[in-house]
Amino acid sequence: MVLDTIQWYPGHMVKARRLVQDNLKLVDMVVELLDARIPLSSRNPNIDDVLGNKPRIIVLNKADLADDSQTEKWKKYFQENNGSICIPLDSQQGKGINSLIGTAQDRADEVNARLAAKGRKPRPVRLMMVGIPNVGKSSLINRLAGKGSARTGDRPGMTRGKQWIKVGKGLELLDTPGILWPKFDDPEIGFKLAVTGAIKDEIINIEQVTLKLLDYLILKYPENLRTRYKLEELEEDPAETLRKIGAKRGCLVMGGNIDTLKTAVIVLNEFRAGKIGLFTLDEL
Ligand SMILES: Nc1nc2c(ncn2[C@@H]2O[C@H](COP(=O)(O)OP(=O)(O)OP(=O)(O)O)[C@@H](O)[C@H]2O)c(=O)[nH]1
Ligand SMILES: [Mg+2]
Incomplete structure (x- = not known):
């Protein structure tokens, strides 16, 4: 067996999912991070249920470690099958970041255009990141929080205690990402998660x-x-x-x-x- 049985898993999973669902209410869209080396195995099996019809951008992170031609194919796959914009990214070097910001910005413009059509004022469009452990959520947030961005406190009247990071114009990112667990019971998936480092070495x-x-x-x-x-x-x-x-x-x-x-x-x-x-x- 590649993995020891993971007893702590169900409780963690339920709690993490609940947290994601709570935060989901505060945002207009979600950045779903996948590992470009294992785009399917690094996906939470219930992702569509969890996210519902929240607009989504799929990021294939660690693309610098994956086979480029496969990454291209996966990008097309997600765009065709998921209807999501899909962006390969290297969060360590920052390659692809501008493309992500630009895409998020376009989506933000759409949200505000809809608001304007209803006679409402434009407002910052908020997003959060979700992904399995070790996929690069913190690295990407740190990248985005780098040059030219500022951490903002919560605006009055909104949910307290959340920290938002300004990225691009009119765009704010929740500074704590959501952890969604992958599927563990399939040994092939377990192997791929272990070999890419998604599962702690202590338990493999x-x-x-x-x-x-x-x-x-x-x-x-x-x-x-x-x-x-x-x-x-x-x-x-x-x-x-x-x-x-x-x-x-x-x-x-x-x-x-x-x-x-x-x-x-x-x-x-x-x-x-x-x-x-x-x-x-x-x-x-
Ligand atoms: N080569 C490469 N490494 C990356 C990339 N993004 C993150 N990493 C590395 O992957 C490891 C995990 O990154 P984190 O940003 O801590 O991942 P996380 O999703 O926040 O992990 P948890 O907080 O444990 O859920 C770190 O060693 C990063 O340096 C990437 O695009 N390319
Ligand atoms: Mg992290």
């Missing part, structure tokens, strides 16, 4: 996850693996491959045996950092 079996990762890479991207770890020939057996990588990297324990856990940690971290290659695990 790192060696098992890495062996499964090696199995996948041996099958689909053997050249990447050979090049990265300078392997003359590639074994079909992931356990043997792990040992060879360990030997190359000098991961030894007393007596000269390979420290397979240490090796697994290295492989997993290098995979997550995109050093083995840029891959999309949910393929279209």
